[in-house]
Amino acid sequence: MGDFITLENVEKVFQVRRRTGLWRRERREVRAVDSLSFTVARGEMVGYIGPNGAGKSTTVKMLTGILTPSAGRLRVAGIDPARERTRLAHRIGVVFGQRTTLWWDLPLIDSYRLAHRMYRIPDARYRQNLDRLVELLDLGALLDVPVRQLSLGQRMRGDIAAALLHDPDVLYLDEPTIGLDVVSKARVREFLREVNAERGTTVLLTTHDLQDIEQLCSRVMVIDHGRLVYDGPLAGLHEAGESERTLVVDLERELPPVEVPSARVVRVEGPRQWLAFPAGQSAAPLVAHLAARYPLVDLSVREPDIEAVIARMYAERTAP
Amino acid sequence: MAEGRDRRIIEGVRAYGLIAGMWVRSTMAYRASFAMTTFGNFAATFLDFVAIMLMFSRVDALGGYPLPEVAFLYGLSATSFGLADLLIGSMERLGRRVRDGTLDTLLVRPAPVLAQLAADRFALRRLGRVTQGALVLGWSLTRVDIDWTVDRLLLMPVMVAGGCGIFCAVFVAGAAFQFLAQDASEVQNAFTYGGTTLLQYPPTVFAKELVRGVTFVLPLAFVNWLPATYVLGRPYPLDLPRWTAFASPLVAVACCALAGLAWRAGLRSYRSTGS
Amino acid sequence: MGAGRLYTAVAAGGFRRYATYRAATAAGVFTNTVFGLILVYTYQALWNERPHLGGYDQAQAVTYVWLGQAFLSTLAIGGGGVEDELMERIRTGDVAIDLYRPADLQLWWLAADLGRALFQLLGRGVVPFVFGALCFPVSLPADAGRWAAFLVAVVLAMLVGFGIRYLVALSAFWLLDGTGVTQMGWLLGYFCSGMLLPLNVIPGALGEIVRVLPWSSLLQAPADILLGHADPLPTYLFQGAWAVVLLGAGRLAQSAATRRVVVQGG
The missing domain is CATH 3.40.50.300 (P-loop containing nucleotide triphosphate hydrolases)
Structure with a gap:
């Protein structure tokens, strides 16, 4: 019933x-x-x-x-x-x-x-x-x-x-x-x-x-x-999808990809860089780390969207 | 089984009435446009008849029929077709509804799809066509020389109702065909508008094979040709027993049954293929 | 040069768009053929009663019927040209986007409509005509010159046909609901172009009037050239004059409409 x-x-x-x-x-x-x-x-x-x-x-x-x-x-x-x-x-x-x-x-x-x-x-x-x-x-x-x-x-x-x-x-x-x-x-x-x-x-x-x-x-x-x-x-x-959130960082000027533990740079476009980090992890330590070492102008966090999550899931499921 | 079918028919008629009522109220939101399109409908069919009158300004008879008799055929054909068009003419939009996916919204409602679709965009402006046909028919009755007997008198309403039924069957069958070929809605026009145009002229005008085709294959001849030639006391180009003049209602029922089967097959195929 | 290429591309687009609907084209061919059949028999009955009616013999009258069926969709006499889409764009306001294009609105739609007309002539017009020519006694000229003259008249007919329908479409700028006007438009077109009855058969003052209206450029004019019933030059002049008048009027209406859109702010 x-x-x-x-x-x-x-x-x-x-x-x-x-x-x-x-x-x-x-x-x-x-x-x-x-x-x-x-x-x-x-x-x-x-x-x-x-x-x-x-x-x-x-x-x-x-x-x-x-x-x-x-x-x-x-x-x-x-x-x-x-x-x-x-x-x-x-x-x-x-x-x-x-x-x-x-x-x-x-x-x-x-x-x-x-x-x-x-x-x-x-x-x-x-x-x-x-x-x-x-x-x-x-x-x-x-x-x-x-x-x-x-x-x-x-x-x-x-x-x-x-x-x-x-x-x-x-x-x-x-x-x-x-x-x-x-x-x-x-x-x-x-x-x-x-x-x-x-x-x-x-x-x-x-x-x-x-x-x-x-x-x-x-x-x-x-x-x-x-x-x-x-x-x-x-x-x-x-x-299950091991999805990642994205931290979008605007720096003061163009710099080589930043280095932070537990996140990786996935894209660089002028002074703007995109960092991917696990969805389950807090963004706070990441931001603190960055703020201490790089000249930051602005920051924003992007949630993973469904398409991306599923795309990852699917890619992993079919991977050997 | 039969009881279930009766219930469905009652449900269908009820849903048809509800939806048609809504459309009437919707069109009344634009009164000026309603008046104009009703007049347009009237005028469109009227020009058809003007063309016939112009022909008769040059000749006295067409296929042996003088103007009042052609007007008699015309009036019967236009009235029967106009009624069918008024009732379920919107079914020709089925192909469009399949393409844009709005047919699905009808399938989740507790009423037969055929009834919902037939009532879709119900438009009183189509009364323009019926009115025009009835006027021509009325005019012809004042001019034509008929030996009125009881059976001839009775045949008049029977003919109009049977003709309307036959055209309804054509509309339903045409919609069923659109399940298969959604872009081919124009084929239907050949049988609906083409059919009513054909029947406006005397059967003696056309080739025998064509007359045979619309008598035995697609029995449009039962809309007016067969009964009307009997009323006028004229011979029908094919040698048929006299009772066939009275067979319109039977033919209409048979056509509607066949069209209903085609419709069900079409809808079943839509529900299994999803367009 | 660049502009020429642009409008050629637009016309080609119009041609291709209609070419994609194969089932619709086949359905149209079928329907036109059926209507042609019905008309042919009534015309034959009419010409049996009155040979040489309107100066045509029976074979010429039959030819006229099948020409009419070939032109019905080509010249969009019963509706179905690009004007439907244009009216929809006016109704939804999308036309404002068209106005900011670096192309002329009227030429743009004319090119699209010519592309459409060419497809309809080849895709929908030829088959019923050939069917009619094979199954019924028709009267067709043997010399290529007359066919060429006929084709010129067809092109002029396309221009006049567009000129009329463009005006009808632009009325949507002023009227909320265009269905009434379109309906009246194709109604008049159907009758006055001679689709129901050749214009030279219509007697009296009514005949005199319909023969000088623009619609007589559509079917009657090319048909008379093909049937050897009229000289090409005066016919071209008549068609050309109407094309200029109608396209000019379309231009005036267009600039008035543009001003209106700009005032309303899009």
């Missing part, structure tokens, strides 16, 4: 036809998802990440019933998504980050009224959910505004509310903070945490923003080339 989403050896194979000459075509099999198995418990918040084309969105499409798996077993809330698409639709909420499902020319509230009727939400329940979502997402002043006049952040909040009106058990979010400013991002994250705590909604999040994961998910799954290459806490991901 604990396992709410279950995948057992799920595969998705596409036939890709490529034009190789003027008339010749080549058929090739692409394994977008390759014997993928995992489970997600009710109420978990999981980050699902990977480089573009790794199989992320194919997995989500199979979980939402859009695509049929080529092989394997897949269940969401006990439902086979491919066979019972419409029954599943009542149990899930989906937010596509870059594609709004709100009605462009109509006031926001109209989109919610449509959901009310399309999902057959009981009146009392609808009113209660709407009130709560409007409060949490601060939508009160926006309900009568046509969607086309909303800012990107406001629209995203509107989209998330639309996906939650029918009390779904699972919420799929595809890049929910893409393109949002810092304040909007913080708001969306805060809200997701609250919904998860309040209703026990299971959340599966695909994102390129490492901070989304850091602030929301206790668990991360990394997919690459259609396979699960990591499943565990985010901290472990840094370790």
Whole structure:
């Protein structure tokens, strides 16, 4: 019962036809998802990440019933998504980050009224959910505004509310903070945490923003080339990928690469140098060391991004 | 099984109504544009008929049919097609939705995709075409010499409904084809707009093989040619039993069933290949 | 020299862009052929009743039908030229970027549209025409001179066609929603170019009027040269005059629009 989403050896194979000459075509099999198995418990918040084309969105499409798996077993809330698409639709909420499902020319509230009727939400329940979502997402002043006049952040909040009106058990979010400013991002994250705590909604999040994961998910799954290459806490991901942070140092003038223990210079560009050091290590001693020996102008620390972490993981996994 | 199908149909009609209603309200946000495009729709189809009237300014008959009789065919064809276009004309946008990925947003909603897609961009401005067809039909009825019997009278609404059903099937089949060839939405125009244009002229104008094709292969002839020639008391170029004049509803049901199967196959292939 | 090369490159780009949509091209060829078939039979019926209608014999009328199908997408008479993209750029404001390019807006789009037209003529126009010529009795000239004269008229028709559609597109600077205008544009074009009925068949004052409107440069003018129904020189003069007037008007509208964009600050 604990396992709410279950995948057992799920595969998705596409036939890709490529034009190789003027008339010749080549058929090739692409394994977008390759014997993928995992489970997600009710109420978990999981980050699902990977480089573009790794199989992320194919997995989500199979979980939402859009695509049929080529092989394997897949269940969401006990439902086979491919066979019972419409029954599943009542149990899930989906937010596509870059594609709004709100009605462009109509006031926001109209989109919610449509959901009310399309999902057959009981009146009392609808009113209660709407009130709560409007409060949490601060939508009160926006309900009568046509969607086309909303800012990107406001629209995203509107989209998330639309996906939650029918009390779904699972919420799929595809890049929910893409393109949002810092304040909007913080708001969306805060809200997701609250919904998860309040209703026990299971959340599966695909994102390129490492901070989304850091602030929301206790668990991360990394997919690459259609396979699960990591499943565990985010901290472990840094370790597994032996990721490095970067210290960007601006010196007073052009100098030969600086020498510091436990960090190495990876790039020099005029008076600016880039130093890589293990993500688990504090930057403070490094800075102290540098400040004592070199003429510093400015410093900044760059966090590893997901792509870099995964790239490293992958490079190591395939290395002999 | 049958019960499940009935439920799906009811669900589909309900979802269609909900979404179409939303689109009507959306278009009302731009009233001026709505008025202009409705008029445009009316005028576009009206020019079609102007061309026919201009032809008749130079000749007295076309394929043996005088102007009122051609107008009778025209009005029936335009009305049936206009109704189908009003109801589900937006299905021709399927290819675009597959390409830009917005079809997926329909697949995560608890309603049949066909109904959601048919209601997509529902536009009352298409009433312009229906109105124009009905006006021409009305005008022709005042001019044409018909020996009105009960069966001929009954045949009129049956013909329009059956014709609308046949054109709906063409729209659905065309959309199903776009699952295979997303860029080839224009093929559909040959059968929809091409079909209605063809049926506006008397069957006697066309080569026998073409008439056979649209009678037996793609049965567009049942939209108006067969029933209308019976109402007008004229011979049909092919030797067919008299009851075929009344077969439009049956043909429409059969076409819709086939188109429905094609649609399901198309959607299944989309869900297994993801475009 | 540099400018010439730039616009040639733009035209080549326009050609290639449309050439990538093979399925769409095949679909278009099919549809044009079907419409050609329908029209051919109605025209044959019409000319059976009234031989030499509008001065054409039946074979000439059939040729006219297939020329129309070949030109429909080439001259974007029913829409589908570069004006769709230009209007979209005006609507989204991207056109401001175009205005800062070191190239002339009108020439840029003209080059792109000529590239498109050339592709549509070869990719979509030739096949229905050849089909029609093989399956129906047509009237085609044997001497190369007349074909050459015809091709010149086709190029002029492309210029006039662009001139009309450029004006339609620029209306998007002033109107919020351009769908109404575009629809009216192609409606008028469809009728007044003679796609529905050859213009020399249209009787009375209406015929007199449509024959001097710019749209008659599109299909009627080249068709009359090919069918030996008109002398090239006066036809060129007529087409050329309209091209100059329309492109000039486009230029005026463009500078007015540019001023507007600059005032609004992009």
